[in-house]
Amino acid sequence: MDKQNKIQELDEVVIRFSGxxxxxxxxxxxxxxxxxxxxGNGVSTFPDYPSEIRAPQGTVGGVSGFQVHLxxxxxxxxxxxxxxxxxxxxxxxxxxxKWVKKGGMIIADADQFNEKGYTRAGYKTxxxxxxxxxxxxxxxxxxxxxxxxxxxxxxxxxxxxIVRSKNMFALGMIYYIFDHPLNFTESYYEVKFKKKxxxxxANKKTLRDGFNYAANIxxxxxxxxxxxxxxxxxxRYRTINGNTATAWGLIAASEKSGLPLFCGSYPxxxxxxxxxxxxKRKDLGVKTLQAEDEIAGICTAIGASYAGxxxxxxxxxxxxxxxxxxLGLAVMTELPLVVIDVQxxxxxxxxxxxxxxxxxMQALWGRNGEAPMIVIAASTPSNCFDYAFMAGxxxxxxxxxxxxxxxxxxxxxxxxxxxxxxxxxxEIKPPxxxxxxxxxxxxxxxDEKLARGWAFPGKKGIAHRVGGLEKDFLKGSIxxxxxxxxxxxxxRAEKVKRVQNFIPEQEVVGDAEGDLxxxxxxxxxxxxxxxxxxxxKEGKKxxxxxxxxxxxxxxxxxDILKKFKKIVVCExxxxxxxxxxRTNFDEFHYYQYNKIQGLPFTVVExxxxxxxxxxxx
Amino acid sequence: xxxxxxxxxPKDFKSDQEVRWCPGCGDHAILSAVxxxxxxxxxxxxxxxxxxxxxxxxxxxxxxPYYVNTFGFHGIHGRASAIATGVKVANPLLSVWQVTGDGxxxxxxxxxxxxxxxxxxxxxxLLFNNQIYGLTKGQYSPTSPLxxxxxxxxxxxxxxxxxxxxxVIGAQGKFFARSLDVDVKLTSEIxxxxxxxxxxxxxxILQNCVIFNDGAHSNITDREFxxxxxxxxxxxxxxxxxxxxxxxxxxxxxxxxVVKIGEGGFTMxxxxxxxxxxxxxxxxxxxxxxxxxxxxxxxxxxRNVKDSTYDDNVRDQVLKVMxxxxxxxxxxxLNSGETWEVK
Numbered sequence: 001m002d003k004q005n006k007i008q009e010l011d012e013v014v015i016r017f018s019g020x021x022x023x024x025x026x027x028x029x030x031x032x033x034x035x036x037x038x039x040g041n042g043v044s045t046f047p048d049y050p051s052e053i054r055a056p057q058g059t060v061g062g063v064s065g066f067q068v069h070l071x072x073x074x075x076x077x078x079x080x081x082x083x084x085x086x087x088x089x090x091x092x093x094x095x096x097x098k099w100v101k102k103g104g105m106i107i108a109d110a111d112q113f114n115e116k117g118y119t120r121a122g123y124k125t126x127x128x129x130x131x132x133x134x135x136x137x138x139x140x141x142x143x144x145x146x147x148x149x150x151x152x153x154x155x156x157x158x159x160x161x162i163v164r165s166k167n168m169f170a171l172g173m174i175y176y177i178f179d180h181p182l183n184f185t186e187s188y189y190e191v192k193f194k195k196k197x198x199x200x201x202a203n204k205k206t207l208r209d210g211f212n213y214a215a216n217i218x219x220x221x222x223x224x225x226x227x228x229x230x231x232x233x234x235x236r237y238r239t240i241n242g243n244t245a246t247a248w249g250l251i252a253a254s255e256k257s258g259l260p261l262f263c264g265s266y267p268x269x270x271x272x273x274x275x276x277x278x279x280k281r282k283d284l285g286v287k288t289l290q291a292e293d294e295i296a297g298i299c300t301a302i303g304a305s306y307a308g309x310x311x312x313x314x315x316x317x318x319x320x321x322x323x324x325x326x327l328g329l330a331v332m333t334e335l336p337l338v339v340i341d342v343q344x345x346x347x348x349x350x351x352x353x354x355x356x357x358x359x360x361m362q363a364l365w366g367r368n369g370e371a372p373m374i375v376i377a378a379s380t381p382s383n384c385f386d387y388a389f390m391a392g393x394x395x396x397x398x399x400x401x402x403x404x405x406x407x408x409x410x411x412x413x414x415x416x417x418x419x420x421x422x423x424x425x426x427e428i429k430p431p432x433x434x435x436x437x438x439x440x441x442x443x444x445x446x447d448e449k450l451a452r453g454w455a456f457p458g459k460k461g462i463a464h465r466v467g468g469l470e471k472d473f474l475k476g477s478i479x480x481x482x483x484x485x486x487x488x489x490x491x492r493a494e495k496v497k498r499v500q501n502f503i504p505e506q507e508v509v510g511d512a513e514g515d516l517x518x519x520x521x522x523x524x525x526x527x528x529x530x531x532x533x534x535x536x537k538e539g540k541k542x543x544x545x546x547x548x549x550x551x552x553x554x555x556x557x558x559d560i561l562k563k564f565k566k567i568v569v570c571e572x573x574x575x576x577x578x579x580x581x582r583t584n585f586d587e588f589h590y591y592q593y594n595k596i597q598g599l600p601f602t603v604v605e606x607x608x609x610x611x612x613x614x615x616x617x
Numbered sequence: 618x619x620x621x622x623x624x625x626x627p628k629d630f631k632s633d634q635e636v637r638w639c640p641g642c643g644d645h646a647i648l649s650a651v652x653x654x655x656x657x658x659x660x661x662x663x664x665x666x667x668x669x670x671x672x673x674x675x676x677x678x679x680x681x682p683y684y685v686n687t688f689g690f691h692g693i694h695g696r697a698s699a700i701a702t703g704v705k706v707a708n709p710l711l712s713v714w715q716v717t718g719d720g721x722x723x724x725x726x727x728x729x730x731x732x733x734x735x736x737x738x739x740x741x742x743l744l745f746n747n748q749i750y751g752l753t754k755g756q757y758s759p760t761s762p763l764x765x766x767x768x769x770x771x772x773x774x775x776x777x778x779x780x781x782x783x784x785v786i787g788a789q790g791k792f793f794a795r796s797l798d799v800d801v802k803l804t805s806e807i808x809x810x811x812x813x814x815x816x817x818x819x820x821x822i823l824q825n826c827v828i829f830n831d832g833a834h835s836n837i838t839d840r841e842f843x844x845x846x847x848x849x850x851x852x853x854x855x856x857x858x859x860x861x862x863x864x865x866x867x868x869x870x871x872x873x874x875v876v877k878i879g880e881g882g883f884t885m886x887x888x889x890x891x892x893x894x895x896x897x898x899x900x901x902x903x904x905x906x907x908x909x910x911x912x913x914x915x916x917x918x919x920r921n922v923k924d925s926t927y928d929d930n931v932r933d934q935v936l937k938v939m940x941x942x943x944x945x946x947x948x949x950x951l952n953s954g955e956t957w958e959v960k
Contacts, residue, residue: 038957238956248950255947262707264699282935283942284950287706289931292732296699299692299729303672303703306690307711311703329693418959419951457670457688457704457711465632465682467691477634478683 007179008222012042012071014079015174018096019088021064022054024167029066030414032174035184037239037416040228042071044526045241046078046600047412051269051352058112058120063095070178072227076526078413080602084177086170088112088144090128091121097132105138107173109166111145140219144169144210151209155202165206172210179225182207233418241414242406243270245384246314246340247277251284252385253392254310257428262309264289264300266319269352270408271342274314294322298339302326305335306466308432308456310392312338317346317359324367327401331371331492333466334443334452336395336430340388343407343522345598354598355409357522358573363403364551364580370489372496374398375551377405379525382417384410387548389425394502396430399451400495405550407572409600410523430454436461442476449502450495497552506554510536510543516614517564519590521547521577524601528570531606542610547577553584561588568593568613570606621666622659627652629666632686643798643824644677647745648684650796650804657805658812664712671714672701674721677752677826678745681716695726698733701740702927709928712812713740719760720750723779727759731788736927737816741808744781744819745798747826748833755829767829782905785819786898786920792818793905794918797838798825803849803916810918816926823914837914846909850917852893855885858913865889866912873903875912893921 015032017025026047037043048065055062069079081101087093089112100106108128118126125131129139148166155162175182186204193199214220240248254261263286265275279288287309291297298313305311315323320341330337343359345351363375374394378387384406395402433440433453442464443452455462464476472479473487508517509532520528525546532544545560547553561567561581568591569578578590593609595601630652638644658664669687673679675694682689688711692700701715722730722744733740749767750756756769760781764773785793792814796804804822811818823834837846848858848866856866863878865888876883895901901920907913944950 034955038955040957040959234959236952236956236958238951238954248947251950252947260707262703264703281950282938283944284947285935285939287931287935289702289706291699292728295696296702296729296732299696299699300703300706302692303690303700303705304707305703306700307670307704307707309707311707325693326696333690419956422947422951456708458667458708460665460667463667463686463688465689465691467682467689468693469691 006222007225010224010226011073012069012075013084013178013224013226014067014069014082015084015086016065016067016082016096016099017086017170018063018065018092019086019167020057020091021050021052021062022057023064023088024164025064025066025088028167028171029068031171031185031188032180033068033414034188034239035180036068036070036226037237038184039180041226042073042075043239043414043416044069044075044078045414046409049353056120058089058091058117060091060095060121063092065092065096070226076529077600077603080604084174086174088166088170089121090117090123093128094121094123094132097134100137103136103138105140106134107140107142107170109144109170110141111143113141138221142173142213142217147209147213148206151206152202155205156198157202161202165202168203168206169210169213172207173214175207176211176214177220177223179223182211235418237416237418239414240382240385240417241412242378242381242384242410243273243342243412244277245382245417246378246388246404246406246411247274247281249385249388250278250312250338250392251281251286252422252425253389253396253428254286255284255422256425257310257392257396257430259308259310259396259430261286262289262301262304262311263287263314264291264297264304264311265314266291266294266297268294268316268319270344270411271314271316271319271340273411274340274342294319295326298323298326298337301337302330302333302335305330305337306333306457308454310336310396312340314340314342316342316344317362318349320359320362320366327373328367328369328371329468330401331367331373332468332471334399334492335401336399336454337401338388338391338395338404339401340404340406342411343405351598353408355407355523355600356572356596356598357407357524358576358596359405360550360573360576360580363405370493372493373551374400374402374496374499375405376402376549377522377547378410379522379546379548381410381413381415393426393428394499396428397451398449398495398499398502399431399454400492405522407523432456433459433462435459440464441474442466443471443474445491449498450491500552500555503549503554505556506545506547506549506560508543508545508560511541512543512560513563514541514543515565516540516542516610517561517567518542518544518610519547519567519569519577519581520544520571521550524570524572527601527603527606530603531610534603534607535610540614542614550580558585561585566591566613568610570594570601572596572600620663622663625656625659625666627656630655630686632684634683636684637680638677639828641827642677643747643826644681644745646798646801647743647804647822647824648681650801651685651808653801654805654808654812657809658712661809662712662812668710668712669714670704670711671716672697672704673716674726675752676718676721676750678716678718679721695721695724696729697721698726698729698742702733702736702738705738705740705928706931709739709932715740715742717742717744719744719746719748719758719781723759723781723784731784734785734788734790734817734819737791737924738927739815739817739929741811741818742820744821745824746781746821747824747830749826749830751826751829780906781819781821782919783902786902786905790819790920791816791922791924792918793821793901793920794818795821795823795905795914795916797823797834797916799838800916807918810921814921816924837909846913847916848913850891850893850904850915850919852891852918852921854891855888856891857888873907873912893918894923896922
């Protein structure tokens with residue numbers, strides 16, 4: 001494996017793997033990202049895949065992509081455009097050519113660029129390079145399928161299994177180009193296929209042959225090295241994606257509260273993996289109930305909460321719609337409950353596998369009656385852990401449901417994460433009612449938080465009834481009394497508002513005053529941060545105010561907003577948070593930047609937009 | 618110290634809330650039967666009062682939890698089975714009772730109802746069947762007979778009703794019983810059996826709505842002919858009924874048949890013996906589906922079969938995994954799998 005070419009050092013590089021949805025692109029993307037993280041690179045990933053498990057082969061609609069951004073420092077986004085594109089067929093090339101930087105490298109499986117492949121992908125000609133205007137790109141067309149067959153002809157595997165290994169051949173080529181060692185991935189095979197030595201050997205051989213092939217062909221002018229990152233924080237690291245981090249944050253809250261975790265849920269893209277992870281965690285005592293529908297998911301959770309478990313339900317937009325009535329029940333019974341909405345493109349079934357931030361209004365207001373809820377949003381894959389933990393702390397200590405918003409982008413995206421110690425996290429102290437409480441009143445509240453007590457069935461001397469009908473202010477028995485109802489509506493609202501006293505103040509990235517305040521919330525953090533940082537390097541007076549606490553807003557929000565000449569609210573919807581801010585602070589003018597394409601922002605488009613606003617265009 | 622569970626009386630289970638059902642409503646009698654049954658259940662199963670949780674949905678019957686002096690949860694329409702399931706999984710030591718009606722359980726809550734039954738979660742479901750929507754004032758329900766004239770079917774319904782027993786057994790139900798609101802003694806006897814059964818116990822109680830569907834069951838419940846038009850099944854006993862105990866059920870080919878003992882050559886030896894514990898649902902299904910006038914309506918415990926319960930299975934699996942894992946706490950999990958050190 002002599003290096004005949006020179007190694008060029010880069011600060012960062014973006015690679016996009018693309019192929020048919022059955023070609024294993026998500027797998028090799030993940031393997032490459034993990035190997036890079038283990039080498040100490042900053043890594044951010046973005047899977048982009050269709051909702052069909054196997055869309056018609058070779059069509060543009062069936063293309064599955066996985067983008068990996070490596071940096072010698074921490075990286076905040078998966079990158080706008082890629083330096084290297086792997087395209088396993090003509091459809092993948094057609095769908096992704098627009099994402100390759102001018103002059104970038106394209107590695108294509110030449111075997112698939114035949115008449116059938118071109119036709120299925122809807123080309124007009126049989127020449128991708130001129131049809132897609134790729135003359136200025138470095139296109140490396142290699143017969144990857146043929147080479148994989150050759151590589152495995154003596155493996156004893158059937159033809160179908162052999163052809164399926166072509167993704168590993170492509171991965172081997174990428175490992176050569178980026179000067180990555182193969183050992184991390186080889187040990188992955190050994191664990192994954194422990195009982196199938198034949199598959200381990202086949203994968204290893206294909207990977208190595210791909211590596212050697214890339215070294216031998218001389219078509220690759222340079223190989224690249226992205227130096228290891230020097231993270232600011234020392235410690236033990238792991239790779240984590242948003243959904244796993246969410247699941248773990250919930251378990252952490254369960255551990256700190258001393259109450260068992262119960263998750264009642266129904267599978268729905270892109271939230272399913274939280275349930276999948278929790279189902280594995282019986283080792284930590286987690287109870288998961290895969291319910292018959294979304295409504296049963298939340299209602300079993302409400303029952304479990306009444307009985308004294310830390311209860312959660314996980315879903316995405318359409319499921320949240322189904323849970324609306326039960327959310328009101330949780331508000332009314334004043335029981336702890338965490339509801340996680342991993343947002344996807346809507347309305348209706350919409351774009352199940354694509355990201356969007358369009359459930360905000362539903363989260364804030366989507367219930368009958370005056371039914372306020374605490375709403376918080378995670379903003380990176382790894383801080384899903386922190387906000388899931390915080391959701392648990394707030395719901396159990398304040399005795400009212402919490403809605404945690406995530407989205408398809410951070411849920412599936414992954415990044416290296418400095419592993420925290422549970423000793424760094426605060427205690428969670430729910431107001432559990434002791435047995436035989438003298439004069440127990442189910443709706444008596446503490447003065448500070450207005451939280452009622454949590455009285456578990458099975459405990460002596462505190463038997464009581466709760467339900468969805470309006471409650472007497474103290475006794476909790478049914479009350480139709482007019483002024484009591486108004487009092488209860490107001491106290492439920494005040495209870496949520498007082499959460500302001502228990503959450504951190506809002507922070508600003510950059511100066512506390514300036515020409516433009518960029519506002520975002522949730523999963524757009526990485527792109528907004530990079531865009532604002534880039535402009536600040538150019539000397540522009542731009543700052544970022546990115547929200548995680550949405551209802552209630554942090555106390556100092558107004559003070560931040562008033563110190564800037566202009567404000568722009570950036571969201572992956574038509575302006576829901578902008579309108580929420582208008583409702584709360586109507587004296588400011590809010591510019592908006594909205595994108596509704598099922599895709600994250602790009603840093604380039606954000607910088608363009610911000611410059612236009614600064615220049616008064 | 619004397620154990621409370623030995624000494625409860627019906628009064629201990631009465632709450633301080635004013636009972637607001639209509640005068641003459643069948644629900645009053647069912648409440649009496651529950652108050653009568655719970656001290657017996659406590660004695661037999663050693664349950665202290667605080668172990669009981671009554672869960673309901675929406676409808677007249679669903680006001681029930683407010684009237685029982687135990688823990689109670691008045692949920693939302695149709696969702697009681699799901700809420701009760703959550704309560705039981707969260708704390709399997711609780712004795713969970715769901716009170717529901719034909720609309721709540723079989724229309725809006727049909728899905729949750731059949732899945733609770735399928736899972737065999739250890740809860741007791743009291744299904745008050747009055748064949749009408751009472752709280753919304755008289756619309757037809759999924760158990761209203763074909764052609765029933767109601768507010769929303771002024772020319773008669775055009776849909777076939779559910780038979781709750783058939784639905785329960787079809788959903789692999791392990792316990793199904795039927796009683797009459799007016800027969801407090803039989804109801805409380807059945808409730809004790811339901812409580813003793815591990816798994817989902819469904820007790821259908823034919824209940825009279827005095828305002829919107831008065832007399833819906835009177836052709837079988839009226840005292841003068843109740844014994845001739847119903848049969849009370851008891852495990853291990855002959856299927857005999859009638860004022861004079863002279864009628865019985867036999868198996869004729871693949872169907873049940875009513876015969877008169879001592880006539881047509883039939884003797885007591887020909888009469889079927891009720892086996893509620895037979896896992897084969899064939900005869901139970903036929904018994905549950907018997908309708909007057911061709912047959913007497915079956916009362917008592919029709920099916921009572923042992924099987925593993927959902928809550929036990931959940932608990933056992935969690936304990937098994939916890940006992941074998943190396944991951945004992947959150948810090949272990951955080952540091953499991955592939956990690957690397959940055960110095």
